[in-house]
Every structure is written in structure tokens, then in C-alpha cells.
Amino acid sequence: MNQIPDYQYSENIAKIVVDSTGWYQLSKSHLENHGVILNNADPKSFQLWNEENEILLFVEGEQDGEFNDEDEIIFRGEKNPPPSNAPYKNNFYTDENVYWLTWGSQEGLRYGQENAFPSEELPDWKKPIYFTQTVHIEKDEYFAKLGLLSDKVHQQWDNFDHFFMNPPVNNGTSVDYVIQLEYPATNKFQITAEVQGMTSNTHLITMQWNENLIGETHAWEGQSIEHLNGESNENSSIPIYNGENLFTLINQEEPNEDNGYDQVYLNWVDISYERFFKTDSEYVEFKTEPDQSGIMEFLVRGFNSNNIYLFKKGIARLQDFLIIEDDISQTFSIRFQDNIISSGTEFHVFSVMALDTVKKIIPMEPIY
Numbered sequence: 001m002n003q004i005p006d007y008q009y010s011e012n013i014a015k016i017v018v019d020s021t022g023w024y025q026l027s028k029s030h031l032e033n034h035g036v037i038l039n040n041a042d043p044k045s046f047q048l049w050n051e052e053n054e055i056l057l058f059v060e061g062e063q064d065g066e067f068n069d070e071d072e073i074i075f076r077g078e079k080n081p082p083p084s085n086a087p088y089k090n091n092f093y094t095d096e097n098v099y100w101l102t103w104g105s106q107e108g109l110r111y112g113q114e115n116a117f118p119s120e121e122l123p124d125w126k127k128p129i130y131f132t133q134t135v136h137i138e139k140d141e142y143f144a145k146l147g148l149l150s151d152k153v154h155q156q157w158d159n160f161d162h163f164f165m166n167p168p169v170n171n172g173t174s175v176d177y178v179i180q181l182e183y184p185a186t187n188k189f190q191i192t193a194e195v196q197g198m199t200s201n202t203h204l205i206t207m208q209w210n211e212n213l214i215g216e217t218h219a220w221e222g223q224s225i226e227h228l229n230g231e232s233n234e235n236s237s238i239p240i241y242n243g244e245n246l247f248t249l250i251n252q253e254e255p256n257e258d259n260g261y262d263q264v265y266l267n268w269v270d271i272s273y274e275r276f277f278k279t280d281s282e283y284v285e286f287k288t289e290p291d292q293s294g295i296m297e298f299l300v301r302g303f304n305s306n307n308i309y310l311f312k313k314g315i316a317r318l319q320d321f322l323i324i325e326d327d328i329s330q331t332f333s334i335r336f337q338d339n340i341i342s343s344g345t346e347f348h349v350f351s352v353m354a355l356d357t358v359k360k361i362i363p364m365e366p367i368y
Contacts, residue, residue, distance in 0.1 A: 005049065
């Protein structure tokens with residue numbers, strides 16, 4: 001039996017629900033309008049919990065010991081994950097993930113604060129102009145029992161996916177999927193797609209990217225999954241566009257009396273590509289590359305607001321970076337430097353326009 005976490009006994013507790021992954025804000029008025037009674041809470045005592053884990057917070061304006069109207073709590077929220085070790089990313093049952101906000105007990109967990117002012121003169125190789133971005137597309141649009149997959153399907157229900165993207169790829173047909181990408185820097189990219197056979201016969205599936213064949217035709221049998229892989233190098237003539245790209249699956253099995261009916265569904269697709277440090281969505285998330293270490297400089301462009309946040313995931317809020325206004329595009333950029341100690345250091349850069357509001361705020365009674 002799971003033990004009830006200690007924070008559930010707090011005299012001051014509110015249930016916070018999110019259903020997508022992103023950065024969220026909670027203001028005093030937002031909480032109070034949903035019936036949360038703060039009673040002059042010391043903002044330094046705000047703590048946010050998810051299951052048994054305390055979540056890092058940035059609380060704007062907490063230094064004066066008062067949670068004022070202009071102050072806000074900022075945190076990274078995640079949609080409800082699938083079961084541990086599941087080979088898919090969307091939870092079958094709900095996207096809603098529950099967090100618990102408490103206050104009045106002790107000082108909460110906070111991001112550190114680091115100076116990111118670009119004070120060093122660096123050579124160009126210390127100023128990367130693009131990074132590797134991986135976009136994952138997975139939509140739960142069609143449900144399938146997959147009864148042929150195992151005679152113990154109900155005991156193994158969560159061990160494999162049952163939801164796929166519509167429409168199916170039937171024999172002798174093709175299906176197009178529109179994929180949005182931001183600012184590719186080169187023609188170099190890799191694609192991995194997971195597809196699910198629905199029928200018991202042989203499947204023959206080919207991929208296209210922007211009407212160009214990519215990868216080999218894959219053949220497999222029965223009601224099982226297959227991973228399709230394709231890649232394009234930077235000298236390739238296969239285009240990759242800023243904005244809409246067309247990903248196509250072609251079922252090469254022609255309908256006839258011998259092979260009968262064939263059907264395949266797309267489960268998910270990953271596209272990894274080299275992307276400029278630029279955004280149209282007020283948000284850029286990137287990781288440093290294996291060959292990047294020591295002091296590095298980054299210039300991130302395209303924001304429509306000059307109120308920009310910069311976080312190093314799980315570590316610190318970076319501040320004192322430069323904000324540059326482009327008079328021609330009427331957008332803003334930030335320029336910052338950081339000492340990279342390990343590869344894969346993850347940065348989140350976003351403007352206030354990208355901050356989301358939580359789905360639900362529910363005041364709760366403590367457990368006695």
C-alpha cells in the first residue's frame with residue numbers, strides 16, 4: 001500500500017491540474033478566484049509537489065515576504081506520463097497530471113540564480129548557430145484492441161499501445177501527415193516512425209518526405225509493430241521546410257484476391273533535424289552538443305515580447321542576459337553565455353507570451 005505523503009496533511013493545500021507539458025504561471029488573483037485562501041502567505045513557503053517529489057519553483061517577487069498582486073509562481077508542468085517502461089508517450093486514460101501546492105510550513109525548493117551576461121570575448125566556434133531538435137508526433141485518434149497480439153492481452157494491456165493516428169494506411173493507398181517544423185538550418189535530418197500492423201498478413205510500407213522517397217521499404221508480418229528509419233544528409237536534395245512538411249506512408253501491398261485486406265496504422269514519428277536558434281512560438285528548448293564545453297555563447301531570436309525567461313533545466317534561472325531589439329522585424333533576441341560542464345545541458349528560453357495557465361485549481365481540506 002502506498003503511504004500518504006506528509007504534505008497531504010498540510011493545513012494549506014490546493015490541487016493543481018495540468019494536461020500538457022509546458023511552463024505555467026500561478027498568480028495571487030488566479031488562486032483566490034478559484035477559492036484558495038492564502039491568508040497573507042509568505043511566498044517563500046510555497047511548495048509544489050507531484051506524487052512524492054517536490055518541484056522546483058521560481059516565485060517572482062518573493063523577496064519581500066509578501067505574495068502581491070503582481071507576483072507569480074512559475075513552474076515546469078508535465079502532462080500525465082504513461083506507465084513506467086511503456087513504449088509510448090501518451091497515457092491511455094488521461095493527460096491530466098495532479099500537482100499539490102502547499103504553503104506556511106517551510107521554505108520551498110527554488111531554482112538557483114546564475115549570471116548569464118555575455119562578458120567574454122569568444123571565437124566563432126564557441127557561438128553555435130544551430131542545434132539538434134527532435135520533434136515527436138503522437139496522436140491518440142483510433143483505438144484498437146489488438147486481440148491477435150497475445151492470448152494474454154488483458155494482463156498485458158499497458159505494455160503496448162492501443163491508440164494510433166487516423167486514417168489507416170490500407171493496401172494500395174497512401175496517407176499524408178502534415179508536420180510543422182521551425183527554422184531548419186540544413187537538409188540533414190533523421191526520421192523514425194513506429195507503425196502497427198492491424199491485419200495478419202504481410203505489410204509492405206515505404207516512407208516519403210516532402211514527396212521524396214526516404215529509407216527502405218519495410219516488410220513484416222502480422223499484428224506487430226515495426227520501426228521505419230530514414231535519413232538525409234546535409235548535401236541531399238530532399239527538402240525540409242520551415243513550417244509545413246509532408247510525411248507520407250505508402251502501403252505497397254496491392255489489393256487482390258491472394259493477399260486479401262491489409263491495414264497499417266501510424267503510432268508515432270520522430271524527426272531530428274538541425275535547427276537555428278529562432279522561434280515563431282515564443283519558446284525554444286535545446287540541449288548542448290557533446291563537443292560543446294566551457295564558456296559558450298548563444299543568440300536566440302524571434303520573440304515578440306521582451307519579457308523573456310531563461311532556465312537551465314533542474315538547476316537555475318539565468319539572468320542578466322542581453323535583450324536585443326530588431327527594428328526591422330520588430331522582434332527581440334537574447335544573447336547569453338554559460339559555462340557548460342557536461343553535454344546535454346538543457347536550456348528553456350521563452351517569453352511571457354508562452355506561459356500557460358493551469359487547467360484546474362481546487363482548494364482542498366487537509367487530511368486529519
